[in-house]
Amino acid sequence: MIRGLAALACFSCATTLGCRARKASHENTNAAPERTAHLVTRSLNTCLAREDGSGVCWTKLDERTPVAIQEVSGIGPVLEVQGDAMSTCALLRDGHLSCWGEHLGESAKAPSGAPVASLPQHLTVKQFSSHYFTCALLSDESLRCANPPQQGVALHFGEPLSFGEDPPVGVSAGLLTCVLRRSGSVVCFGEGESNHFDRQERVIDLRGRRATALASGEYHACAVLEGERVVCWRDVQKRLIAQSKPYWAGAPSSSTGPVEVPLGKVARIRGINAGDHHTCVWFEDGKLKCWGDNDSGQLGLGDLRSRGTEPGQMGDQLPFVDVGRDARVVTVATGPNTTCALLSDGRIKCWGYAYTPANSEGRTPTGDQIPVIPLSSQRKTPSAQ
Secondary structure (H helix, E strand, O other), X not given: OEEOOOXXXXXXXXXXXXXXXXXXXXXXXXXXXXXXXXXXXXXXXXXXXXXXXXXXXXXXXXXXXXXXXEEEOOOOOEEEEEEOOOOEEEEEOOOOEEEEOHHHOHHHOOOOOOOOOXXXXXXXXXXXXXXOEEEEEXXXXXXXXXXXXXXXXXXXXXXXXXOOOOOEEEEEOOOOEXXXXXXXXXXXXXXXXXXXXXOOEEEOOOOOOOEEEEEEOOOEEEEEEOOOEXXXXXXXXXXXXXXXXXXXXXXXXXXXXXXXXXXXXXXOEEEEEEOOOXXXXXXXXXXXXXXXXXXXXXXXXXXXXXXXXXOOOOHHXXXXXXXXXXXXXXXXXXXXXXXXXXXXXXXXXXXXXXXXXXXXXXXXXXXXXXXXXXXXXXXXXXXXX
């Protein structure tokens, strides 16, 4: 998720909205990032950047294999870490982006802290998002994006996208990549092509309302508008997946414009994150709601039924996610069919594919039954947006 305007800014990858908080205001979009925890899921991999600048990633391939945990080392203090086994990028505290992985060639297989060569070295990275494409918001208020990594080829960022007097305050990447601008307007790029970034922008019609936060999924995106309302939309391609997947609540299959999502009686919104086909919103009282596709139990509602596809499923009828007794959600990362939450006591819980398999009756674990990720370090990391 990305958050802008006169609020705490929250940035993350498209399938992930873990987030990193930084001060952002209408007058100053170059404010230095605060040292807060940042949680992101991509594919089967989830990464946490801790407040102390250390990073850790973990993967769970299926329900039978244990969680594989890997500390991020050799690159210095980090603000954000996003990636998987093929390619991972970290935003360092010095403002440079460093990437490594199996797909990026022999010289970049292991983390080294070396900045990405295709980004101008005299500029720093304010925020980045990596899902299918990798996009970086730079200190000159331009945006550069790279195509998905190819085997043995270093990540290459293209020519800058400029936004004139209404610069971007954040980006959320996916097959549908969207940008939040200082004015609160939103533009999106891409029509579902997975191998080449589409530089042609599409202005999202918010009907005169200003967005304060944004999250992109695979073929859909959602925004929080002033007044604490949530709207979602999809790409304009006519594809079967757009007809069958429950991207948001109540939207007719022919609709591509923003559709308001009813959440019922809730506290003020603290964050939003979009997985491939599900979306989660968390609130200032520590509660969480998720809707959309639920074929792996990624909504955390104790079953495999999707929400938002039939009448009577949204608003007050959409339950809050039970993450355990007295547990309060601080931030959330959504993957293709998983969800992870950082709790106020520093624990991280994940559910959905591999983490919380359904029993013979189609029920999935909830509450205190959701497993805690057994991170080797017990550093407390509750201060995220």
